[in-house]
Amino acid sequence: MKIAIWGTKKEAIYLYNQIKSDGKNRVVCFVDNNKNICDPLIDNKPIYSIDKLKKMYPDQIDTVILALRNGYSIACILKQLKYSNIKNIGLLKPLAYDYNEKICLEENNAHVIWTNMLRMPILPYLQVVLIKTCNLNCKGCTHFANLFNKRLDNDNTYPIQKLKEDLRKVSENMEIFRLRLLGGEPLLYPELKEAIASSRECFPNADIRVVTNGLLLMKASEELFQCLNHYNIGLDISLYQPTMRIKQELVNLLQRNSVKYHFEGMSNTEGIERFEKNIRTEGVNNPEKAMSICHGKQCLTLLHGRLYKCPFEALSYKFYQYFNQNIDYRNDGYNINKDTIDWTDFLDKVYMCPVEACKHCSEKIEFFDWSTTCSPEYSDWTV
Numbered sequence: 001m002k003i004a005i006w007g008t009k010k011e012a013i014y015l016y017n018q019i020k021s022d023g024k025n026r027v028v029c030f031v032d033n034n035k036n037i038c039d040p041l042i043d044n045k046p047i048y049s050i051d052k053l054k055k056m057y058p059d060q061i062d063t064v065i066l067a068l069r070n071g072y073s074i075a076c077i078l079k080q081l082k083y084s085n086i087k088n089i090g091l092l093k094p095l096a097y098d099y100n101e102k103i104c105l106e107e108n109n110a111h112v113i114w115t116n117m118l119r120m121p122i123l124p125y126l127q128v129v130l131i132k133t134c135n136l137n138c139k140g141c142t143h144f145a146n147l148f149n150k151r152l153d154n155d156n157t158y159p160i161q162k163l164k165e166d167l168r169k170v171s172e173n174m175e176i177f178r179l180r181l182l183g184g185e186p187l188l189y190p191e192l193k194e195a196i197a198s199s200r201e202c203f204p205n206a207d208i209r210v211v212t213n214g215l216l217l218m219k220a221s222e223e224l225f226q227c228l229n230h231y232n233i234g235l236d237i238s239l240y241q242p243t244m245r246i247k248q249e250l251v252n253l254l255q256r257n258s259v260k261y262h263f264e265g266m267s268n269t270e271g272i273e274r275f276e277k278n279i280r281t282e283g284v285n286n287p288e289k290a291m292s293i294c295h296g297k298q299c300l301t302l303l304h305g306r307l308y309k310c311p312f313e314a315l316s317y318k319f320y321q322y323f324n325q326n327i328d329y330r331n332d333g334y335n336i337n338k339d340t341i342d343w344t345d346f347l348d349k350v351y352m353c354p355v356e357a358c359k360h361c362s363e364k365i366e367f368f369d370w371s372t373t374c375s376p377e378y379s380d381w382t383v
């Protein structure tokens, strides 16, 4: 193998060091689309552009491994590589880095998914909203959980039978690279263990996580931990201030139960100290521009039989309802149970094209300090 590692961040360096440790010197270079990288070398290996990569393939480089998490970036790069005719492409699962596991390239799909070995096209990222309510009331929650907490709907949970059918349907048409089960707070979802089992059965190769604020873990059952371990599914724990306060207790608990976990903070701080907002309800924005800067575009969301571009498209109806506006994008998601759905077309378009809802997102993002609130206000989300 003559390998190019796509990416220059911590996951890429981790992969590089793991491959390097066998002494075979298989890594030829790194690749990055970012032209502003100041240092052109990592451990004396060059960082090349895709144009250079294309020229070196297949004589000097025969394998490209993407060490990235962002679903949107992965989708864009896979498209670039497809048009370049580069075939031997691997996707490094973030779990390798998050759990500090020894990477074995030869062991199929354990740490690296090889796209040319898959029966179906791969979707880089999918999140499933199991339940819309939460035990925290974060101000400006991007899933509007604090509004769902206030006025309960009949359809606050994803019915387990429907969820299983929908996961099955997706799995018959696509592979998933990263699958995240979330909410609201997924530990409030009554059938969480069944959802975990079904996710793994449908997506045996995926890096699957349950995303939680962690506060209910101290009361979680041993059966839940056993279930996570049995299906090789880890926890992504968001480090909000209340979670920070019990972090060490959580570590002790999870280590005692051999559960894989990963704490999520911000890039420059350990905890989550800031949230962002960008809604402009007038709906006058340029959707392309809004989409180009938003973080939501990588968060493809499955809810009640539809695939949405982002949680805003799926859940913002609650925001508009709560503040007495008649806007609802729930019918805009792809209905996965319609026979007419063209999955190839879906994969081509879903990351690249804005949706109607994008016109409600501003080209400007504002940040504010994280806090909780029992009195949500319109301005908690709007700029």
Ligand code: SF4
Binding pocket: 134, 135, 136, 137, 138, 141, 142, 143, 144, 145, 146, 183, 184, 185, 213
């Ligand atoms: S913990 Fe997450 S889902 Fe719950 S209110 Fe806060 S941001 Fe929303």
Ligand code: SF4
Binding pocket: 290, 291, 294, 295, 296, 297, 309, 310, 311, 312, 313, 354, 355, 357, 358, 359, 360, 361
């Ligand atoms: S609606 Fe469009 S611009 Fe707004 S968060 Fe979703 S993808 Fe981004």
